[in-house]
Amino acid sequence: MVLDKEFLKHAFKQKLTSLFAEDIIELNKYHYFTALGSLVKDYISENLMKTNKYYLNHKQKQVYYFSMEFLIGKLLESNLINLGIKNVCEEALTELGIDFNEVLSVEMDAGLGNGGLGRLAACFLDSMASIGIPGHGCGIRYKYGLFEQKIINGYQVEVPDNWLKEGYVWETRKPYKSVIVKFGGDVELIKEDDELKVIHKNYEPILAVPYDISIVGYDNNIVNNLRLWNAETVDEDFDFSSFNNGDYLKAAEYKYSVESITQVLYPDDSNEKGKILRLKQQYFFVSAGLQSILRRYEKMKLPLNKLDQYISVHINDTHPSVAIAELMRLLVDEKSMSWEEAWKITTNVMAYTNHTILAEALEKWPVDMFKKLLPRIYMIIEEINRRFCGEVFDEYNGNWDKVNEMSIIYDNNIRMAYLSIVGSHSVNGVAKLHTEILKNQELKSFYDFYPEKFNNKTNGITHRRWLIESNPKLANLINETIGTDWVKHPLELKKLEAVAYDISVQEKFANIKKENKINLSNYIKSKYNINVNPDSIFDVQAKRLHAYKRQTLNVLNILDLYNRLRENPNLDIVPRTFIFAAKASPGYYLAKQVIKLINSVADKINNDHSIRDKLKVLFLENYGVTLAENIIPCTDVSEQISTASKEASGTGNMKFMMNGAVTIATLDGANVEIKEIVGDDNIVIFGLTAHEVIEFYKNKNYHSRDIFNNDARVNKILTQLTNGFLNVSNYEFNDIYNSLLFNNDEYFVLKDFDAYVDAQNKINRLYMDKEKWMKMSIINIANSGIFSSDNTVAKYADEIWNIKKINFKNQSLD
Ligand code: 26Q
Numbered sequence: 001m002v003l004d005k006e007f008l009k010h011a012f013k014q015k016l017t018s019l020f021a022e023d024i025i026e027l028n029k030y031h032y033f034t035a036l037g038s039l040v041k042d043y044i045s046e047n048l049m050k051t052n053k054y055y056l057n058h059k060q061k062q063v064y065y066f067s068m069e070f071l072i073g074k075l076l077e078s079n080l081i082n083l084g085i086k087n088v089c090e091e092a093l094t095e096l097g098i099d100f101n102e103v104l105s106v107e108m109d110a111g112l113g114n115g116g117l118g119r120l121a122a123c124f125l126d127s128m129a130s131i132g133i134p135g136h137g138c139g140i141r142y143k144y145g146l147f148e149q150k151i152i153n154g155y156q157v158e159v160p161d162n163w164l165k166e167g168y169v170w171e172t173r174k175p176y177k178s179v180i181v182k183f184g185g186d187v188e189l190i191k192e193d194d195e196l197k198v199i200h201k202n203y204e205p206i207l208a209v210p211y212d213i214s215i216v217g218y219d220n221n222i223v224n225n226l227r228l229w230n231a232e233t234v235d236e237d238f239d240f241s242s243f244n245n246g247d248y249l250k251a252a253e254y255k256y257s258v259e260s261i262t263q264v265l266y267p268d269d270s271n272e273k274g275k276i277l278r279l280k281q282q283y284f285f286v287s288a289g290l291q292s293i294l295r296r297y298e299k300m301k302l303p304l305n306k307l308d309q310y311i312s313v314h315i316n317d318t319h320p321s322v323a324i325a326e327l328m329r330l331l332v333d334e335k336s337m338s339w340e341e342a343w344k345i346t347t348n349v350m351a352y353t354n355h356t357i358l359a360e361a362l363e364k365w366p367v368d369m370f371k372k373l374l375p376r377i378y379m380i381i382e383e384i385n386r387r388f389c390g391e392v393f394d395e396y397n398g399n400w401d402k403v404n405e406m407s408i409i410y411d412n413n414i415r416m417a418y419l420s421i422v423g424s425h426s427v428n429g430v431a432k433l434h435t436e437i438l439k440n441q442e443l444k445s446f447y448d449f450y451p452e453k454f455n456n457k458t459n460g461i462t463h464r465r466w467l468i469e470s471n472p473k474l475a476n477l478i479n480e481t482i483g484t485d486w487v488k489h490p491l492e493l494k495k496l497e498a499v500a501y502d503i504s505v506q507e508k509f510a511n512i513k514k515e516n517k518i519n520l521s522n523y524i525k526s527k528y529n530i531n532v533n534p535d536s537i538f539d540v541q542a543k544r545l546h547a548y549k550r551q552t553l554n555v556l557n558i559l560d561l562y563n564r565l566r567e568n569p570n571l572d573i574v575p576r577t578f579i580f581a582a583k584a585s586p587g588y589y590l591a592k593q594v595i596k597l598i599n600s601v602a603d604k605i606n607n608d609h610s611i612r613d614k615l616k617v618l619f620l621e622n623y624g625v626t627l628a629e630n631i632i633p634c635t636d637v638s639e640q641i642s643t644a645s646k647e648a649s650g651t652g653n654m655k656f657m658m659n660g661a662v663t664i665a666t667l668d669g670a671n672v673e674i675k676e677i678v679g680d681d682n683i684v685i686f687g688l689t690a691h692e693v694i695e696f697y698k699n700k701n702y703h704s705r706d707i708f709n710n711d712a713r714v715n716k717i718l719t720q721l722t723n724g725f726l727n728v729s730n731y732e733f734n735d736i737y738n739s740l741l742f743n744n745d746e747y748f749v750l751k752d753f754d755a756y757v758d759a760q761n762k763i764n765r766l767y768m769d770k771e772k773w774m775k776m777s778i779i780n781i782a783n784s785g786i787f788s789s790d791n792t793v794a795k796y797a798d799e800i801w802n803i804k805k806i807n808f809k810n811q812s813l814d
Pocket of ligand 1: 114115118120268271273278459648649651669
């Protein structure tokens with residue numbers, strides 16, 4: 001199929017007819033979107049089939065990225081870009097009198113993730129396809145993605161995200177590839193011909209139906225697959241037959257309980273302990289995924305004992321870690337392989353990424369619950385643990401303390417991180433600092449035991465979505481300035497360094513930032529009826545709301561700045577627009593209070609005309625992939641201010657940098673590496689180091705009250721939280737107040753306050769020197785190529801998966 005404009009116009013009209021049987025003038029942008037999407041999908045499908053055939057014929061090793069979350073956002077524009085047909089589609093639709101950008105904008109975001117971990121999975125899929133890695137996603141087709149956030153009277157209100165209600169043009173249901181997943185029941189081991197046979201009875205069978213979404217590589221004809229599983233009842237006529245039995249309600253209830261498995265994404269990015277439905281979700285997609293991988297493998301007629309040469313399974317945090325036991329079950333129970341051989345293969349196949357060091361986020365499952373739901377899997381974990389503990393016992397000369405410390409099953413809980421380490425050949429952190437903390441603190445005993453397993457893979461982001469798609473003006477200017485090599489080789493962005501001091505180039509970059517800021521200002525005006533000055537500094541903190549990310553620190557500085565402005569209206573500052581965007585987990589009370597606080601401060605400041613135009617505070621609702629794409633290109637200052645040691649990596653930090661924002665940051669996560677690459681002059685660093693934070697925890701010698709008592713500014717601001725100054729009840733912010741003062745400020749907000757104020761003042765001074773600022777901005781863009789997920793994924797392929805890139809350039813896939 002060749003797509004030229006005339007062909008497209010024709011095919012588009014035909015699609016409209018076949019889908020809607022109405023004349024084009026009767027239809028609206030939603031229909032246009034569906035028709036164009038469907039057309040593009042047809043076009044992609046040809047390459048999908050060719051890619052598959054190529055992989056099969058060449059017996060290419062495949063990697064499967066198992067993840068509970070894929071935060072992929074909209075797909076139409078990125079597919080068009082990767083296929084190289086965006087311009088021609090835009091022209092075709094424009095000639096038909098259709099507003100192309102409106103058509104792009106009506107697509108629903110696929111918000112099947114909470115935040116960083118889910119978005120990372122989506123960036124990796126894009127990069128794997130684009131650099132030629134046969135890599136596929138495996139996850140859950142949640143009927144409801146992450147909730148939609150509304151702000152009502154300053155509070156977060158959650159609305160269900162019914163993203164499938166109009167159908168989803170990118171998916172293909174493949175019922176003939178369904179598999180059965182078994183829950184509960186009784187397991188018996190019997191000896192038959194000297195072989196141990198496993199009999200699983202009285203289990204509940206669930207039908208796992210795959211929905212496939214094509215992942216299009218950039219300009220290389222490769223199409224990989226994202227397979228999302230849907231839970232359904234096994235017997236299609238189930239409710240009907242029961243109806244005949246007069247048991248209709250029971251059948252309906254049963255159907256509901258089965259479908260509830262894939263009903264909703266857990267809206268929590270740290271911990272929601274011990275929920276049986278979540279464990280069901282985990283085993284459901286993992287078992288379905290592994291069964292379908294084995295089925296494909298068997299089709300290739302390769303011996304099972306070579307599985308590890310042809311398959312890698314990557315587990316995105318511990319959420320899919322039952323995969324280790326499930327693969328053992330499939331090999332030992334269903335394929336009659338010996339334990340030893342199955343174990344060798346399983347550990348070679350599996351690799352694990354850790355995304356967090358927050359103790360409360362480390363997954364544990366209560367033994368009783370686990371055993372009941374997954375009896376055979378539990379037995380297998382017990383056996384894995386029995387053997388592992390034996391090794392530890394031998395290695396440490398019978399030291400039982402060591403065995404207890406490292407045991408996978410301990411205190412009636414299964415520690416999933418430990419299972420993941422023991423059952424994988426690779427364990428990686430997501431930024432240098434994070435990996436060091438894992439090795440030297442959190443997982444030290446495992447690092448001592450298995451040093452060869454541990455490695456670092458600093459996160460990355462796809463520059464196609466986060467620069468080419470979201471900031472087309474900047475991408476074009478980069479093309480004009482250094483050519484287009486960087487598109488396929490993002491490290492080439494480095495060439496921009498040569499022009500960072502060139503005033504005429506700086507001006508062009510500044511103009512684009514300004515144009516983007518004007519666009520966002522218009523959006524804000526139309527949505528919130530607030531006037532924003534596009535010449536003000538756009539200072540943005542956009543990420544999940546969490547105490548460790550310290551949105552509170554940002555707000556406290558704003559309050560202090562406001563106090564200073566009220567005392568001295570002539571204070572020499574560049575007008576600043578502080579923008580927040582963040583969802584809080586619905587059950588995370590303190591995080592939701594912080595949203596109310598931000599909105600209360602915003603109300604107070606935005607309505608104070610005495611300081612007008614010097615300060616604005618905005619909370620943009622419903623942060624997600626699409627809003628991120630709109631905010632990031634407009635940002636001057638990127639807020640990356642987590643308590644050092646707490647943010648595993650961060651990826652927003654990379655997105656902002658790539659769009660020319662200057663970062664104000666603690667030395668946490670990947671901020672450390674951003675600083676290393678841009679140099680001290682092109683980033684503003686403040687605050688405690690990870691080492692200092694860890695020492696304070698250890699020595700318990702931080703007392704937040706001392707700061708309250710000795711720092712008049714802190715005293716004043718905290719008092720303003722509870723004395724009616726913010727036009728809310730005096731009690732409204734009691735819990736925030738108490739967390740800072742009486743619970744000793746777990747995240748060192750007050751401790752870092754003074755350094756943060758200084759850092760913000762420094763930002764103000766730097767921005768006043770326009771040339772200096774634009775130099776910093778350009779140097780940030782120039783050095784962002786290293787954070788393209790193309791590089792990250794290439795390292796995974798090379799150092800973990802042992803998969804070579806395939807190169808299709810000028811080569812047919814046939
Ligand atoms: C666990 C148990 C029960 C319910 C929910 C969860 C759960 C869900 C999501 C736990 C964690 C997550 C997500 C974690 C996450 O997004 N971590 C982020 O991963 C990014 C990619 O590596 C890093 O850049 C961030 O630093 C890290 O916070």
